Amino acid sequence: MxxxxxxxxxxxxxxxxxxxxxxxxxxxxxxxxxxxxxxxxxxxxxxxxxxxxxxxxxxxxxxxxxxxxxxxxxxxxxxxxxxxxxxxxxxxxxxxxxxxxxxxxxxxxxxxxxxxxxxxxxxxxxxxxxxxxxxxxxxxxxxxxxxxxxxxxxxxxxxxxxxxxxxxxxxxxxxxxxxxxxxxxxxxxxxxxxxxxxxxxxxxxxxxxCAEPRAVRERKQVRAGLRYAFGQPDLLVPISLAAAVGTFGYNFPVFLSSFTKTVFARGPGAYGLLTTLLALGALCGALAAARRSEVRPSMLTGAALCFGALEVAGALSPSFVLFCALLTCAGLWGMLFTSGVSATLQLASDAEMRGRVMSLYILVLNGSTAIGGPLIGWWAAAWNPRAALAVCGATSILAASGAVVWRRRITARQSCEAARGEAVIAPGADI
The missing domain is CATH 1.20.1250.20 (MFS general substrate transporter like domains)
Incomplete structure (x- = not known):
């Protein structure tokens, strides 16, 4: 046996x-x-x-x-x-x-x-x-x-x-x-x-x-937190990516209601089903995130790319059943992205700055969704829901691609600076 x-x-x-x-x-x-x-x-x-x-x-x-x-x-x-x-x-x-x-x-x-x-x-x-x-x-x-x-x-x-x-x-x-x-x-x-x-x-x-240092009382500490976040590429890149994806990709109430009523001509039962499937996909994504020991930059951009691609595919979906399957997968990759950004920011920030960094991330994610909701609703009404969802998915793909290019430029610049530093130190190495 x-x-x-x-x-x-x-x-x-x-x-x-x-x-x-x-x-x-x-x-x-x-x-x-x-x-x-x-x-x-x-x-x-x-x-x-x-x-x-x-x-x-x-x-x-x-x-x-x-x-x-x-x-x-x-x-x-x-x-x-x-x-x-x-x-x-x-x-x-x-x-x-x-x-x-x-x-x-x-x-x-x-x-x-x-x-x-x-x-x-x-x-x-x-x-x-x-x-x-x-x-x-x-x-x-x-x-x-x-x-x-x-x-x-x-x-x-x-x-x-x-x-x-x-x-x-x-x-x-x-x-x-x-x-x-x-x-x-x-x-x-x-x-x-x-x-x-x-x-x-x-x-x-x-x-x-874990005993970690606390921020001391000083003037303009909120500004100091913003300068810290905007001055650290390891923080600024994921926050910017979350803002772009959140503005256009996470307004599912607008998408689901318009697709249910306008595209597939179905009733409230179908809307409830779509909402449940999205939550179940996100639940699977959260469980998958719990199995990770680390989050690399490539994981974040990969999750954003998959999320945007699934939204574009959903916009082109000819059937309600296929749309349900794509929506579930989008929920999974969307959760992998948001949980990955949160973990990245916590690990990349100093302990005395972590609260302000996380509050900025929450503010960006919630604020971008609040801004994008009315805009996407107008798009869906002025054009059609399929076009609006396709544009939003494409925006997530472009944002992820831009983050990859941004990250590579930062890495190249850091390598050049390190090489120049070694060149300056080298002549005095024998002293």
């Missing part, structure tokens, strides 16, 4: 990367809390939008609620990154997660008593947005504090996988609760989920966290 095939060396190594990250007790507590919290967040989003629609009967009011929760990240995100650099990130997260739990609990209580008004939702959404602007950079930068630099890529992949899983299960659970017992219970679950994160943070062993 033939024996079982032994795993190849690279397979064993890739499998151990995720296990190495999970070997850290602090990270296991963090990941468990984040999984529950992300599920609660998606549940509250669905319940919140439903309540606003029920109170006002206006989809515009739903859009205002989303904007109030998103705009603070654009306004205060860089300051949030500075907070993550100045103060212990575990302490920052304890404060932000506790306050977000209180706000979500207040919203659930108002909904449960029937005293809720739309201005209540607006106010709490805006306050949550301010807290998220501080929480998100700290949460991103805290990963390296828990697992060390060698396991950052795997840990970020596991984080993304947990987020994608919550994106699939959260809205479904919220729909069941809203239909069964009301939206207030979905909000109550979200409030409780924050305290799961708080409990996990409190149970962490502080001595097992």
């Amino acid at each position: 033939k024996g079982l095939r032994r795993p190849r060396k690279h397979e064993r190594a890739s499998q151990s990367n995720a296990l190495k990250a999970l070997g850290h007790r602090n990270y296991r507590l963090f990941l468990l809390g984040e999984t529950v919290s992300d599920t609660g967040t998606w549940m509250q989003r669905v319940a919140q939008d439903w309540i606003v629609l029920k109170l006002t009967g206006s989809t515009f009011a739903v859009g205002v609620t989303m904007a109030l929760q998103s705009v603070p990240m654009l306004l205060f995100g860089l300051l949030g990154g500075l907070v993550a650099d100045r103060f212990p990130r575990r302490a920052v997260l304890l404060v932000t997660q506790s306050l977000m739990g209180v706000l979500s609990g207040a919203l659930a209580l108002l909904a449960w008593t029937g005293d809720i008004r739309v201005w209540h939702v607006y106010l709490i959404a805006a306050l949550l947005g301010v807290l998220i602007a501080t929480d998100l950079p700290a949460r991103q930068a805290f990963v390296a504090d828990m697992v060390g630099r060698e396991s950052v890529s795997a840990a970020l992949g596991l984080n993304s996988a947990a987020g994608q899983l919550a994106k699939v299960t959260g809205p479904a659970a919220a729909g069941l609760l809203i239909a069964g017992v009301g939206g207030s219970w979905a909000m109550a679950f979200n409030a409780a989920s924050y305290f799961c994160v708080v409990l996990g943070l409190l149970l962490m062993r502080e001595q097992e966290l």
Whole structure:
């Protein structure tokens, strides 16, 4: 009888990367809390939008609620990154997660008593947005504090996988609760989920966290963070690539709605299927990212190229079934790209600058998507959805190609500078 095939060396190594990250007790507590919290967040989003629609009967009011929760990240995100650099990130997260739990609990209580008004939702959404602007950079930068630099890529992949899983299960659970017992219970679950994160943070062993230097208090520290990011090619290239891809490639709500209705003449069931397939593809991409031990520049540009090529192929797809398959693959490569950029920035930045670098990345990714959404929507209406998607995919391909050329020029210049330095030192070598 033939024996079982032994795993190849690279397979064993890739499998151990995720296990190495999970070997850290602090990270296991963090990941468990984040999984529950992300599920609660998606549940509250669905319940919140439903309540606003029920109170006002206006989809515009739903859009205002989303904007109030998103705009603070654009306004205060860089300051949030500075907070993550100045103060212990575990302490920052304890404060932000506790306050977000209180706000979500207040919203659930108002909904449960029937005293809720739309201005209540607006106010709490805006306050949550301010807290998220501080929480998100700290949460991103805290990963390296828990697992060390060698396991950052795997840990970020596991984080993304947990987020994608919550994106699939959260809205479904919220729909069941809203239909069964009301939206207030979905909000109550979200409030409780924050305290799961708080409990996990409190149970962490502080001595097992990586002790890294903090930024000292100085004037114009936000500007210093921007100068640092823009002055480091290893940071500037992936951030610029993320801005280009995010502006044109990540506006899937526009693409999916227009393709469902205009191109394939289908109903809401098809739209729900496309959304689910995109999330499942992203989940597979996150799990694949968790198997990586490192992220090379060629991986980022390769992922962006594949992502853009799949969008172009989707624009040319003659059938709905083929479009579904291409969309799933695009979700996979898109997640490999974003998780790769995040890991690259964390590993390439100094510890005292990591929070500001991550806040800049979050700002660029979210801001570019917000700018690109209306523009792509106009393109899709003025031309047709296929042309808009093809242009967006081609833009990602061009951006990736430009990043390759940019990186090669930087490498060539650094080689020339090193050679000149050796030439200057050489005459005095015998002294």
